[in-house]
Amino acid sequence: MDVILSNLSLGLQVALQPINIFWVTLGGLLGTVIGMLPGLGPATGVAVLLPLTFTMGPVGALITMAGGYYGAMFGGSRSSILINTPGDGAAIAATFDGYPLAMKGRAEAALAISAIASFIGGMISTIVMIFTAVPVARLAIKFGPAEYFLLMVFALSATAAMSKTNVVKGFISLFLGLMVSTVGLDAQSGVSRFTFGILELQGGIDFLIIILGIYALGEVFKSFRMIHEGTRKVQTKFGPIWITKEDWKRSWLPILRSTPLGFFVGVLPGAGGTMAALMAYNNEKNLSKHPEEFGKGAIEGLAAPEAANNAASVGALIPMMTLGIPGSGTTAVMMGALLMLGLQPGPLLFEKHPDIAWGMIASMIIGNVICIIINMPLAKMLVRVLAVPARYLFPIVLGLAFIGTYAINNMVTDLFIMIIFGLIGLFMEKADIPTSPMILAGIVGGMMEQSFRQARLISGGDWSIFWGSPICVTLILLTIASIVWPIVKELKRKKGTG
Amino acid sequence: MTINTITGILSFLIGIGYSYMAWTLPRATVGNPIAPSVFPLMLGLGMTIMGILLLIQEKAWLLKKERKSVSLTLTQYGKSIATVTFLCILYAFFFERLGYLLSTFLFLSSVLSLFNGKERWKSILGVSIGFSVGVYALFGEVLNIQLPRMPFLGL
Amino acid sequence: MKQTVKAVFLLGLVCLTTAFLFGGGAGEKAPKYPTKPIDMIAPAGAGGGWDLTIRTVAKVLTDTKLVPVPLPVTNKPGGGGGVNLAYMQTKKGADNLIAVYSPPLLLINLNGSSPYSYKNTTPLAALITDYGAFVVAKNSKYTSIAQVMEDLKKDPSSVVIGGTSAVGSMDHIQFLIMARAAGVKDLKKIKYVSFQEGSGPAQVLGGHIHLLSTGLSDVRGLLQSGDLRGLAQTGPERVTTDVLKDIPTCKEQGINEVFRNWRGLFGPPEMPEYAVNYWRKTLAEMVKTPEWDAACKQNGWTKNYMDAPDFMAFLDKTNEDYKAVLGEIGMLKQ
Known part of the structure; x- marks a missing residue:
């Protein structure tokens, strides 16, 4: 304990140097802006900072890039809430309830809660990281393919409760998402699947593209009717960016529950913020007393994923810092930059360069405060987007969806995929098929199949690998609970009313 | 024809088509030869069954409330x-x-x-x-x- | 509404024609090159080996003022590099585009995942070599690569090998090349598991796989701390950077084979001669700069400059080598 505190005070000394405060502010600001732009996520944000970091020392570089990383988590949801166009993968879940909230005239509260949840998620995770970075990393490596598979099953099981209207339609949506996730080069066999001979599809279909198609393009399609019927009201009066007591009462527990979940999913190499946010969303829907409000503007449905994705961004730094294993594109860029600056991340980093490692961790405390200070006034400016008349706003949204899609892989093929999914989304809306099972399935599906096959290959076909470890058993129990719980809840409610 | 009928038929066709493509995938040369096809085949089958189920529901008037017929003229x-x-x-x-x-x-x-x-x-x-x-x-x-x-x- | 669309189209046509009229002259002789920015492409996402290489090249070229124009880096990920290779085919004859590639350029063609190969590019120069490494967890029963090979000879499916690239690409092939040289039969039966980006080292640390086939510099931190044990490196002699010098080569352990993860720069097919000449000259100068030396040292890369003709010959030969291994595991598609 004493060691940790003395390390932390060393870190704070580094982090509080004016130059480093400047760097963390710069990183947070740039991250927020890049996160906001559709298609540009934290990986691009950090890569953009690269040339700049070559001129700083390793401390400055690390502080700035980490700031860019969690800054992007703050920024990504801004565009989800205001124009139904997520800024990056981790902000996908913020469209589910963020945009409906804005349409209900509660954009101020939505923007505020997302910043507050991000702040709390980031802050708690940073503190947890200070005390448990090494043991958490050691726990993460206990996750083998079997554990990954069960984690994905757990993530998906929550969808069982998601489609209340028609279970068959929910499954159609789920299968469609899983089908999309099988497109591309299959890593376990080197076989190209469902690419129709189009080489560009070998890399698979990035799910953000599909979201941009269904949500951004879909919103433009819908706008014709809204403009004609005059149902889309332009908001002209804006209140302060803040939440009501009632909002807070509904959100605080979901935020606190989603933070550890997001943090741990973030620590797992290969999982990441998108999955963390979606899992948090589903869990909250599962646990909520009024799940029917989810998707229609439930404030806790926005707060939970926002806390989770910030927590995940902090968690993702742990395997890189303590093991030298970059578990995501973003941390891989950061690690590359550190190598170029002559610093080797790994278990010895904390011993050999405590000032750098602890300096970065301490700077995250400051960085989170700075990010929320940046984001509140920014939200006040951004919310005015809602005052833009629909006839200008929607063409611009369309333009943003295209540039966002292109920026993901720099590929024109993706533009066509987005258009196709815009049309599919239109059909699904007409046919009352829920889109959220498809989205979740598409995001976890690839990893679910791959880890299943990895596990079978490793065990040589022995099924017991799937219940052979305490982690496996825990995950199985969690999965059963998440399927049974909503049913119990429903029965109880029926008894109560009947 | 209702939108649900169309959805049912489409899901059925997608399921069948996808299963066929999954079956005709090249066999893996390393490891289990049909490993790349197994998961897709399950999905294709699932989708086909869901399509049929939806059609049955529709024919059996289980979805009265959601019933909407579609006109083919463009609004x-x-x-x-x-x-x-x-x-x-x-x-x-x-x-x-x-x-x-x-x-x-x-x-x-x-x-x-x-x-x-x-x-x-x-x-x-x-x-x-x-x-x-x-x-x-x-x-x-x-x-x-x-x-x-x-x-x-x-x- | 219709008229508007029509009008816009007309406008487009006018713009296009103007572009042709104004631009037509400049493209013909091109005495001065380069005058416009050159796109530097990493055929993978940000953060990988290709990305690091091309960013380093762009940085050194800009810092040393060898190239006067901007060199923006673009990531075109997908298909183990195949997506960008297809894109380059649409840019035949362009002079403003350079991509970095390494062994997968040949492998994805030989294993059938891409119809294009190095022959559908203009090789400019080889720059560096990184070597492969085979590592195990510190509590593993293996202390040398020879022991692993012995076990494989008895039962080819007794050791689980992991890596980051897909089956039939680099991490897989570099191990098979060594196994073949060590006399392991039935290469097909060797279990190889491909992991998502970055999670390979975590899997070997956690004891989920027996051995990780990876890049030498990818696991330096864990080797330094002793969490991972390096069984072998694949170069002709040991790389001397810090902890890496303690790992014996395969050759030292009686496996007479070398695997090079070479990296070089490639232009689009039919790149104009003036551009090819310019880049050959510039890259030859670049590899002599102290900035380049420093960058290679920091990344643990071995300098391995080859000018275009030598590089082409090297590619021809290497392609044959890979062919043999892929043929043996039945992954050769041709």
Whole structure:
């Protein structure tokens, strides 16, 4: 304990140097802006900072890039809430309830809660990281393919409760998402699947593209009717960016529950913020007393994923810092930059360069405060987007969806995929098929199949690998609970009313 | 025909088609030869069954409340949607061929005039030039990401 | 509405014609090169080996003022590099585009996942070599690569090998090349598991796989701390950077084979001669700069400059080598 505190005070000394405060502010600001732009996520944000970091020392570089990383988590949801166009993968879940909230005239509260949840998620995770970075990393490596598979099953099981209207339609949506996730080069066999001979599809279909198609393009399609019927009201009066007591009462527990979940999913190499946010969303829907409000503007449905994705961004730094294993594109860029600056991340980093490692961790405390200070006034400016008349706003949204899609892989093929999914989304809306099972399935599906096959290959076909470890058993129990719980809840409610 | 019938038939067809493609995938040369096909086959089968289930539900009048019949004539919105989709496809086609600046300008001004009518041409021009130049400059100058250039001019 | 669309089209046509009229002259002789920015492409996402290489090259070229124009880096990920290779085919004869590639350029063609190969590019120069490494967890029963090979000879499916690239690509093939040289039969039966980006080292640390086949510099931190044990490196002699010098080569352990993870720069097919000449000259100068030396040292890369003709010959030969291994595991598609 004493060691940790003395390390932390060393870190704070580094982090509080004016130059480093400047760097963390710069990183947070740039991250927020890049996160906001559709298609540009934290990986691009950090890569953009690269040339700049070559001129700083390793401390400055690390502080700035980490700031860019969690800054992007703050920024990504801004565009989800205001124009139904997520800024990056981790902000996908913020469209589910963020945009409906804005349409209900509660954009101020939505923007505020997302910043507050991000702040709390980031802050708690940073503190947890200070005390448990090494043991958490050691726990993460206990996750083998079997554990990954069960984690994905757990993530998906929550969808069982998601489609209340028609279970068959929910499954159609789920299968469609899983089908999309099988497109591309299959890593376990080197076989190209469902690419129709189009080489560009070998890399698979990035799910953000599909979201941009269904949500951004879909919103433009819908706008014709809204403009004609005059149902889309332009908001002209804006209140302060803040939440009501009632909002807070509904959100605080979901935020606190989603933070550890997001943090741990973030620590797992290969999982990441998108999955963390979606899992948090589903869990909250599962646990909520009024799940029917989810998707229609439930404030806790926005707060939970926002806390989770910030927590995940902090968690993702742990395997890189303590093991030298970059578990995501973003941390891989950061690690590359550190190598170029002559610093080797790994278990010895904390011993050999405590000032750098602890300096970065301490700077995250400051960085989170700075990010929320940046984001509140920014939200006040951004919310005015809602005052833009629909006839200008929607063409611009369309333009943003295209540039966002292109920026993901720099590929024109993706533009066509987005258009196709815009049309599919239109059909699904007409046919009352829920889109959220498809989205979740598409995001976890690839990893679910791959880890299943990895596990079978490793065990040589022995099924017991799937219940052979305490982690496996825990995950199985969690999965059963998440399927049974909503049913119990429903029965109880029926008894109560009947 | 109701929308549910159409959905059922479509799901059924997608399930069958996808299963067929999954079955005809090349066999893996390392490890279990059919490993790449197993999961897709399960999905295809699942989708086919769901399609059939939906059709049964529909025929058995289980979905009375959700029953909507579809007319095949395009509404006014339908026409606008078709036009926008067509413009989107053109835009995607010319995105790299004409470069970002020109293709975006053309696309935005067409979409904007669709929404606004020609009378507002001044603001249409303003918005489309502002957006295309703004985004191009933001990516190129601030983020150092090169968007497709115009042919010959190199802009 | 229709008229608007029509008008816009007309406008487009006018713009296009103007572009042709104005631009037509400049493209013909091109005495001065380069005058416009050159796109530097990493055919993978940000953060990988290709990305690091091309960013380093762009940085050194800019810092040393060898190239006067901007060199923006673009990531075109997908298909183990195949997506960008297909893109380059649409840019035949362009002079403003350079991509970095390494062994997968040949492998994805030989294993059938891409119809294009190095022959559909203009090789400019080889720059560096990184070597492969085979590592195990510190509590593993293996202390030398020879022991692993012995076990494989008895039962080819007794050791689980992991890596980051897909089956039939680099991490897989570099191990098979060594196994073949060590006399392991039935290469097909060797279990190889491909992991998502970055999670390979975590899997070997956690004891989920027996051995990780990876890049030498990818696991330096864990080797330094002793959490991972390096069984072998694949170069002709040991790389001397810090902890890496303690790992014996395969050759030292009686496996007479070398695997090079070479990296080089490639232009699009039919790149104009003036551009090819310019880049050959510039890259030859670049590899002599102290900035380049420093960058290679920091990344643990071995300098391995080859000018275009030598590089082409090297590629021809290497392609044959890979062919043999892929043929043996039945992954050769041709």
